[in-house]
Amino acid sequence: MEITVTVNGRTRTRDVEPRLLLVHLLRDELRLTGTHWGCDTSNCGACAVWLDGVPVKSCTVLAVMADGHEIRTVEGLEGPHGLDQIQISFVQCHGLQCGFCTPGMLMTARWLLDRVPDPTDEQIREAISGQTCRCTGYENIVRAIRHAAAAERDAAERGAR
Amino acid sequence: MQLPAHFEYQRARSVEHALALLSRHGPEARLIAGGHSLIPMMKLRLAQPELLIDINEVPELGGIEITEDEIRIGALVRHTQLLDCAEVGRSAPMLHDAERVIADPLVRNRGTVGGSVCQADPSEDLSGAFSALRAVADIAGPAGERTVPMRGFFHGPYQTAVGPDELLLRLRVPLPAPGLRTGSAYRKVSRRAGDWAVGAAGAAVTLAPDGTVAEVGIGLTALGAREFVATEAEDLLRGQRPTPEAIDAAGRAAAQHCEPVADQRGPVEYKRHLAGELTRRVLRDALARAGGR
Numbered sequence: 189m190e191i192t193v194t195v196n197g198r199t200r201t202r203d204v205e206p207r208l209l210l211v212h213l214l215r216d217e218l219r220l221t222g223t224h225w226g227c228d229t230s231n232c233g234a235c236a237v238w239l240d241g242v243p244v245k246s247c248t249v250l251a252v253m254a255d256g257h258e259i260r261t262v263e264g265l266e267g268p269h270g271l272d273q274i275q276i277s278f279v280q281c282h283g284l285q286c287g288f289c290t291p292g293m294l295m296t297a298r299w300l301l302d303r304v305p306d307p308t309d310e311q312i313r314e315a316i317s318g319q320t321c322r323c324t325g326y327e328n329i330v331r332a333i334r335h336a337a338a339a340e341r342d343a344a345e346r347g348a349r
Numbered sequence: 350m351q352l353p354a355h356f357e358y359q360r361a362r363s364v365e366h367a368l369a370l371l372s373r374h375g376p377e378a379r380l381i382a383g384g385h386s387l388i389p390m391m392k393l394r395l396a397q398p399e400l401l402i403d404i405n406e407v408p409e410l411g412g413i414e415i416t417e418d419e420i421r422i423g424a425l426v427r428h429t430q431l432l433d434c435a436e437v438g439r440s441a442p443m444l445h446d447a448e449r450v451i452a453d454p455l456v457r458n459r460g461t462v463g464g465s466v467c468q469a470d471p472s473e474d475l476s477g478a479f480s481a482l483r484a485v486a487d488i489a490g491p492a493g494e495r496t497v498p499m500r501g502f503f504h505g506p507y508q509t510a511v512g513p514d515e516l517l518l519r520l521r522v523p524l525p526a527p528g529l530r531t532g533s534a535y536r537k538v539s540r541r542a543g544d545w546a547v548g549a550a551g552a553a554v555t556l557a558p559d560g561t562v563a564e565v566g567i568g569l570t571a572l573g574a575r576e577f578v579a580t581e582a583e584d585l586l587r588g589q590r591p592t593p594e595a596i597d598a599a600g601r602a603a604a605q606h607c608e609p610v611a612d613q614r615g616p617v618e619y620k621r622h623l624a625g626e627l628t629r630r631v632l633r634d635a636l637a638r639a640g641g642r
Binding site for chain 1: 354355356357358452453458
């Protein structure tokens with residue numbers, strides 16, 4: 189069936205089988221391979237994308253269910269002035285090694301900071317609790333999210349002055 | 350790669366439309382909302398519906414409404430929405446306790462309250478919580494609407510009062526009369542963050558003006574309690590002063606009357622111990638919130 193999905197602000201129309209999962213629509217049909225396809229069982233969170241503004245696990249959403257809706261993937265984080273602060277902070281704080289979990293971590297972290305600009309470590313750990321990283325032991329991921337929060341608060345204060 | 354088998358897909362525009370599709374296609378049609386139970390089951394061929402009826406865009410099924418005497422939670426309310434509703438946290442804190450320990454934030458963003466109770470997984474947290482709170486379910490079907498109490502909603506593992514041609518509209522949680530001191534709490538023991546419960550319990554207590562227990566609801570999750578509730582423990586407490594001895598006796602009754610099964614999460618004796626200890630703890634939490642101790 190024909191579906192139309194807005195992905196990172198761009199309207200995309202495809203003819204898909206109802207059983208196609210959103211993660212495969214993004215990766216195989218739209219060639220947005222930044223979203224990773226991990227455990228397939230809604231455990232690991234590597235496939236996290238925003239659906240209408242909230243992160244969800246795209247291995248457990250049918251592409252047809254996204255018809256008429258808005259998707260934001262890791263490719264949509266970068267703005268006209270370069271990388272998003274959360275991406276910069278992951279680079280600066282060594283928030284990744286192999287990078288497999290990173291797109292999902294970034295999408296969830298961005299959502300957290302939009303909701304909670306000054307999160308506690310506990311709130312950060314809770315926010316990423318549906319995501320698995322096998323490299324970093326999470327310490328640097330938490331540090332990166334904290335770093336991004338501080339940088340954004342600084343920037344906001346400078347802007348307000 | 351895990352993919353569901355082939356199926357047809359239709360989006361329902363209204364409750365009426367969803368019911369018409371269910372009647373037309375019979376038991377081979379299934380409703381889908383959050384899909385976080387059904388899609389994994391379809392990938393494993395534990396479910397093979399011929400038609401999926403997507404109810405995500407049925408406006409009547411959304412929304413939380415709080416009136417003087419009840420909380421109305423639409424079947425399509427996402428876990429995150431329930432957790433974000435501060436008024437629910439004040440009126441029925443047990444629901445927030447339970448939501449905080451359901452899966453993880455991403456799953457909670459998609460999964461629905463109605464889907465959770467209709468899945469009727471024996472380890473599902475909201476089943477015990479809503480049963481403890483004596484909620485009722487409004488169900489729509491070809492013959493109109495009917496209301497079923499949560500204690501009577503669960504017919505067994507993965508089986509509920511909702512028939513194949515019916516649809517859950519909302520859950521309604523009764524609120525105690527104003528002026529009565531009331532509190533509720535939920536606790537869960539699991540092996541790791543976001544996991545299913547090894548065992549969990551919830552309690553809702555309403556105190557009479559003289560400090561005795563006017564009404565109490567005790568829910569048990571994953572512990573093999575009939576209809577997710579510990580009625581024997583409730584009966585022991587009702588009308589009594591909630592002394593440590595009375596709470597202890599309620600815990601013993603809850604442990605004695607549930608029938609947990611041994612699995613990879615623990616042996617029977619351990620789960621029975623959890624039933625007793627968690628019952629005591631949630632009763633103490635609920636009483637503290639009611640200002641009764």
